[in-house]
Amino acid sequence: MNEKKPINSSNLVIRNAVVDDIDTLRGIFRRASLTNEGVRELIAVHPEWLLWDDAMMPFTRVAVVDGRVVGFASVRPVDDFLELEDLFTDPDWMRQGVASALIEDIARHGMRVEVTANPYAIGFYESVGFAASGFANTQGGPAPRMLLDITRARP
Numbered sequence: 001m002n003e004k005k006p007i008n009s010s011n012l013v014i015r016n017a018v019v020d021d022i023d024t025l026r027g028i029f030r031r032a033s034l035t036n037e038g039v040r041e042l043i044a045v046h047p048e049w050l051l052w053d054d055a056m057m058p059f060t061r062v063a064v065v066d067g068r069v070v071g072f073a074s075v076r077p078v079d080d081f082l083e084l085e086d087l088f089t090d091p092d093w094m095r096q097g098v099a100s101a102l103i104e105d106i107a108r109h110g111m112r113v114e115v116t117a118n119p120y121a122i123g124f125y126e127s128v129g130f131a132a133s134g135f136a137n138t139q140g141g142p143a144p145r146m147l148l149d150i151t152r153a154r155p
Contacts, residue, residue: 014105017060024069026052032088036120056085061105063098071098075106084115103128113148
C-alpha cells in the first residue's frame with residue numbers, strides 16, 4: 001500500500017499537463033474508470049471508452065503530490081463556458097481532496113463550468129457547488145448535465 005501524506009497546500013501542486021504525463025494520465029483514467037462497479041458492464045461492451053483522448057492535452061491540468069501525478073481535469077472552452085471533459089483521481093488518492101482542488105483550479109478561470117456527469121458522481125459535483133441543469137443523451141444512456149456558475153456571487 002502506498003504511504004501517503006494528507007494533502008495540503010504545501011504538498012499539492014496543480015499545473016498544466018506535459019507530454020511526459022501522458023502514460024500516467026492514461027493509467028489514472030483507466031484505473032479510476034474501473035473503480036465504479038456500476039459502469040464496468042458498459043465498459044466491458046465498450047473497451048474503447050477506457051482510452052484517454054490525447055487531444056485533450058492542451059486543456060488538461062494535473063494535480064501533483066510530492067512529485068507524483070495523482071489526478072487530472074480537462075476543460076474545453078465552448079462559447080461562453082468551460083466544458084469539463086475529464087475529472088479523474090488515482091484510486092489510491094480518492095477522497096483526499098484531489099478532485100475538489102482541481103475544480104477550484106478550474107473555477108479560477110471565472111467562467112461557468114458545465115459537465116455531463118457520471119450518475120455516480122452527482123454527490124461529488126453537488127458538494128463542490130454544481131447544480132443540475134438537465135440531461136444529455138450519451139452512448140451509455142441519459143446522463144445528468146450539471147453546471148457550476150461561478151459568475152454569480154456565492155454565499
